[in-house]
Amino acid sequence: MTRNFAAWPIILLLTVLSLPLFVMYLFLLVDTFSNTAPGSLLPNEFTLEHWRFLIDPTITGDVWKPTLTTFLFASSMMVIVVSVSATAGYALSRLALPFRRFVLSGIMVMHAFPSVTLIIGVFLVLQFAGLYNSLTGVILVKASLMLPFGIWIMKGFYDAVPWEIEMAGVQDGASRFTVWRRIILPQVKPGLLSLALFAFIDGWSEYMLPRILAPSSDFEVLSMYLNTVSDPNSSTYNFNIFKSVGLFYTLPVLALFVLFQNRLMNIFGGGTKG
Amino acid sequence: MRTSSPYRANLLGLAFMTPAMVLLLGFFFLPVVLTSVFAFTNMSTATGISGGSYVVTGNLLRSLTDEGLDAKTIKALRQSSYIIDQAGLEKARTAGVDAKFITEIGERLKDRSFTSSSAFERELKTLPSRPTRVRDLKIAASAFEQSVLNVRYASRGEMEAALSHMLENPPQGAVEQIATASYTGWTWTTENFKNLVIAPDTWRIVGNTVFYVVLTLAFNVLVGLFLAITTFYLPSAGSGFFSILWLLPRITPVVLYAVMWKWFTWEDGFVFNIAQDLGLPAFNYMKGSVASAWTVVILVNGFVGASFGMILFSGALKAIPVQQLWASEVDGASRWQQIRYIILPHMRWPILFVTSYQTLSLLSSYEQIWLTTNGGPGSTTTVWALEAFKTALNNYTGNLQYGLGAAMALILVAVGLVLSIVYLRLFRFDEMMSKPKIEF
Amino acid sequence: MQISINNFTKTFDGTPVIDDMNLTIRDGEMLALLGPSGCGKSTTLFTISGIHRMDRGQLMFGDRDVSGLPSQKRNVGVVFQNYALYPHMNVFENIAFPLTVRKDNKADIDREVRAIAALTHISELLERRPGQLSGGQQQRVALARALVRKPDVLLLDEPLANLDAKLRLEMRSEIRRIQLETGITAVLVTHDQVEAMSMCDRIAIMKKGEIVQIDTPADMYSNPRTSFVAGFLGNPPISFLSGIAMENSFSVAPIKLRVPLGVHEGIADGTQLKLGVRPEHFGPEGDIAVEGKIAFAETQGRENLYDVALADGSVLRSIQPAGRNWALGEPVRWFIDSKSAFVFSNDGQRL
């Protein structure tokens, strides 16, 4: 490494800049296990009472049903994104298609394009398709909005697989499908895994789409649940409780992130090689 | 026999593309089309999104008067008339009116009409088998009542027929005018754009959007760069800590993230308490003043976006040949000089990339603002995307104006489309498209 | 199986790469496609294998027209330059892959794979992953995988380019041994003339998408049709002198050199000519004397290599057995063996 210049002012600046984040996340953790006297900053007692919502549905309502729904939502969306991106990415990377260039540019534009602007149009599509207020509709929309990104990422991974391996497979008598299935797919496993993780995390965290596209349906995902709990007009208004709920909600994401941090980095950068 | 192009459409390719194409067409292409189409309608909750029906309401009559329809026609529309016809007799029978009375009405008053209920009832009272109770008389009378007011007609033809039936010698074109005005469904219009241009709010919101995008972008890029460079020089334990800390906002679900900011900035929140202890002004910083609300909005979004820059810039930094850095140190360059003359020149493209990419996503982002300040206080922190979203999908009054919202979104879509095409050109992504090498 | 390519033309994005090529590979022979980089060797190979389509022309395997068939229906084994082993499969699975996609039964697959592994001497590597193999071992695996299906043709695209010098020598004879043992028709793409000469029955020399000459290594060496061929074969390479025809002799006036043209009599005086002299045909013995200075000397152990600069600046190369060593700058009077020298017209055609 390079010589370490003395740079205390810089480190100080970095610390000050990071302070809000640090404080927020520190107290997110601390407050769920403690009580603080009103008007004071520091906690004065350890307690587990803020976690009672896990077993006592009278506090904030049953938390396990939304958890299960969220899990279903995130995993079905993950399955759709990964499988559709895995096939489309391969086709765009390797196969002769009519209008291939056009489709590829279209997908790149969509990848760069901010998809939330389409929400009104999506709303209308769901209305017409009769999928408004349904979990299926929201899953399909969420998966579709992530597709350009997923296809783009997967195409990048496929592009990195040497053509010779594919040619060898074809020479060995395998059909293109067999080649994809048995030779190419194993090569892009890291890509599939990263994309799956990312899609799952993204689906798990999603708030806006269920809220807008299924406002009065009978399913509730954790983000909506948390938002209800943390509504300042509700009788259960208590920062410590909804911090616990929030932490409970975020824990799976944090765990995945910590476990697979390196795999996710490329994807968090937007899958861009700019 | 062989075609001139060596590439043959590949069935497997088509099969592999189909699911993606279906989803993209359905949820990207179609929404864009619908957004553009409905931007030219007055669709709202009131009109519904499928077709409407034809109703003449009291409100409509008032506005027709304003439009200059003659008073006689209006009066006629407002009034009910009583016509003794087969349908009326039928209706009276089902309403349980005495059969003898009905027969009498049919025989004596057949095909007569009355313009007021009192005249008709007076006439009825002269009939021998009239009911004794006034209430029964009124029931019988009402069976023959005919009015267009508040009656729903499914098609224009039915409405026009009813109008012609009601109005004797209507003025030229009146029937058509009333029928058109009575339509409750949505209609085509360019009003949305006209209204946007003349509304003073529009320009305030544009101003807000520009302000928001520029400041947040500056925060993102500068802090991202600062983080990338400092973590690059820091020993790995420190740099690891800071990069994870800064990545947290990006992976934290937005709802929780918003709640954390509320805790941080609200009354009785963290900053509030500190300010109070220090004797500084303590209030709800998220909503209490315009300046503090903007600060919160920019920080909330800035902290999320900074990690994007940080990751890309760190990647670019690691790609700088270490020899160059060593060489500069041997040459006695200070750290600042090293950054200025070696690192920053390498960062030109990543900076441009992050800038253009973030511009696009910031232009259309509203989730965080919505969940924190919700555009307030007043509408001081309302940006274009938030306003479009609220207009179309999240309105307190309950009347969602899909048409106007779509018009606002369409402008955003157009800007986004142009910017994304420009930036694809700029970064020459099309060079990544090589032809398939297996030609069979 | 005999392979014939008729009137083959190939264009990439409007750039012609192969122009009207005709080539026949005899049953059971090993043919080298030899030529400089970019001349279209790989393109030809990939066309035979079914990766590339012909723009025009016909490809016959025996009397079967395979021009329109994809690779899967051609039964061709290919060894790629970077071996292209499947990284996630072990050696056994790699070799077995062609048989498993053919849905052979397990016992047959096992037997075939072990037989071919024995032939290629990799029996003890079957459990390993490609990443755990040396370059030479990977090469053998690739060869085994290409051969296990008993293909009609074996195609090798620069199979030795990624090996170090010693391994290259070893694999050279290995590949030839296996080809001879299996009796398979094989095409070897290379730009190394030594490889082509030592491994193959015949060599086809290519230049800019055309086959310039096709012959056995010995005939090609002793009887090149053009100066390009002559220059391509032989190490150290042939050297050329420029001159004109003068009274049935090749003449370089400034140095008073005259080499009788012998059989090529009757060339008009003044015609521009080139004389090609192989290093072994220039030395202290011979018939046409040339004076010059040693401009470069290199000891190769058994032999020494010299460049002799003539008075007009042109250079003749010579290879001499070690023993009497000439020093750099030493003036010499050596001789050209005029009967072994090649005469070319100015555009490179042999006369």
Ligand SMILES: Nc1ncnc2c1ncn2[C@@H]1O[C@H](COP(=O)(O)OP(=O)(O)OP(=O)(O)O)[C@@H](O)[C@H]1O
């Ligand atoms: N897929 C392709 N698209 C466009 N041009 C190509 C393609 N493949 C080959 N070429 C061009 O065709 C020519 C012949 O290529 P080829 O690979 O056959 O050469 P080669 O003789 O194998 O060379 P080398 O010894 O370097 O491998 C080259 O000029 C090359 O640039």
Ligand SMILES: [Mg+2]
């Ligand atoms: Mg090649």
